[in-house]
Amino acid sequence: MTTETISKVPAHVSLIMDGNGRWAKERGKERVQGHFEGVESVHACVQAAAKAGVKYLSIFAFSEENWNRPEAEVVSLMGLMVKAMAAYIDGMCEEGVRFVVLGNRARLGDELNAIIDSCMERTAHNDRLTFIIFISYSGKWDILQAAKKMALEMEENPERKQEILDMGVSGFDKYLVTAGIPDPDLIVRTSGENRLSNYLLWQGAYSEFLFVDTLWPDFREKEFNDALAEYAKRDRRYGKVK
Ligand code: FPP
8 A cells, every 4th residue: 555545644653673583593594683674774765754744653672671781782773773773864864864862861872862852953854753862761661750740849849749649641741751752653573572561661652663573674665554554444542432
């Protein structure tokens, strides 16, 4: 299906990239080759999202749990992210893409943090598509850091205690790292795994989920547009009766 025939375009699509290692293994290559190829899929999806009129595209690039992978793989993934950002920053500027990284940035190295800052600054005023990369992120970590921020705010502003205690669900949103970003309408996970793996636990409360067998390095424009077409068929009721 082409993007022209897609009637209902999600504002925010989020991708759980999975299967790079298996893609490499199937070809007798090192796991890192799967990650290299995976960056090409990221590029293809950013372009496809912009073309389709998606306003927010996010990807789960590295979880808090991924720090437990073999050190060599962690080092090469961090290096790959630095290289990918350096390679694509000019293109993102030209195509009006705002680049955002969210997660526990205190755990990232200086080189990665420096290039993230520079890419975020350079693209801050772009508004065609916001492209978010979650690095060193987990849903439970996000909810916990939000609760701590809220507790601290209460301690520092005792006069606001009641106002904070009366806060509703949307009030809590602003303490999460995704403050200001709409919740994902569609979360796609590749490689045949049917799990959320501690990803957007709060924000994904009413997301549509799509699990596909395609391994991440093979997930390109066609697969992205197929996911949009599947979303267009879904009937979202948010717990109500239609
Ligand atoms: C999952 O496959 C993939 C990852 C944990 C890392 C993906 C990260 C990138 C492609 C870097 C993107 C960064 C930028 C800046 C564009 P897996 O290793 O879990 O695969 P497996 O389940 O087959 O072992």
